[in-house]
Amino acid sequence: MTSTAGITNVVLVHGAFADGSGWRGVHDRLTQRxxxxxxxxxxxxxxxxxxxxxxxxxxLQDGPTILVGHSWGGTVITEAGVHDKVAGLVYVAALVPDAGEDSNQLYEGFAETPDFVIDVGDDGYGFHNHAAFQQGFAADASDADAAFLRDSQVPINMAVFGQTVSQAAWRQKPSWAVFGTEDRAFDQAMLRHMAERAGATITTVPGSHAAYATQADAVAEVIVSAAENAGTAAL
Incomplete structure (x- = not known):
């Protein structure tokens, strides 16, 4: 089965405290289709x-592409998504800044998330605290899967959250957003506010911040919907 709209390219962008391996489930479901x-x-x-x-x-893509970002990856795709091959954007439990904003500003006015614990080293790079990782990042994962996500995480230069986005692709491209109702990295109101401001089609799932890995079926379905509708979606 293939996309009915002719968009068959998908690019997946991971977020902070993670690497690309967490996308394996989504990758497998999409390639099978x-x-x-x-x-x-x-x-x-x-x-x-x-x-x-x-x-x-x-x-490297050979045609129109759906660009997908998880968490910090949402900031990345907001900037990179103006690329002429990007037909639509999918934000998965993601930050969605506007042009002229940095990621830190998006937290202002929303509830804190005490289960999401970041340890920052003297060099300014942060890891998600290992002891708190499953509870704060992947509460709906099995112990083994949470341990793999924890152990494969990549530290992030914490200064990136203060770096300003120069352009917001969602102002030019149709957008979709999917996030878990048990996300402990971002306040639910924050997730919804960002998605609504971007005019995204919103889907919620009963999942954690790691929904990109733990709710791969639902996330893949949103990406398929984006591929099928990006060409006709109204901004």
Whole structure:
């Protein structure tokens, strides 16, 4: 089975405290349905570096593409998504800044998330606390899957959250958003506010912040819907 709209390319962008391996379930489901899926490996060193890594993968696509970002990856796709091959955006438990905003600003006015614990080293790079990882990041994962996500995480330069987005692709491209009702990284009101501001079609799932990995069926369905509708979606 393939996409009925002719969009068969999907690029997946991971977020902070993660790497591309968490997308395996989504990758498998989409490739089984005829999609060509590429996974970006963000260096997590700066917004500029992560956007550049994403653009390199977009340059390799052979036609219209759905660009998908999880968590910090939402900021990355917001900047990188103006690429001419991007037909639509999918935000998975993701940050959705506007042009002129940095990611830190998106938290203002929303509830804190005490279960999401970040340990920052002297070099300014942060890891999600290992003892709190499953509870804060992947509460709906099995112990084994949560341990793998924990152990494969990549530290992020915490300065990236203060780096300003220069352009917001969602102002030009149709958007979709999917997030878990048990997300402990972001306040639910924050997730909904960002998605609604972007005019995204919203789907919620009974999942954690790691919904990109733990709710792969639902996330894949949203991506398929984006591929089928990006060409006709009204901004």
């Amino acid at each position: 005829g999609f060509r899926v590429s996974i970006v490996q963000n260096p997590l060193t700066s917004l500029e570096d992560d956007v550049a890594a994403t653009r390199r993968v977009l340059d």
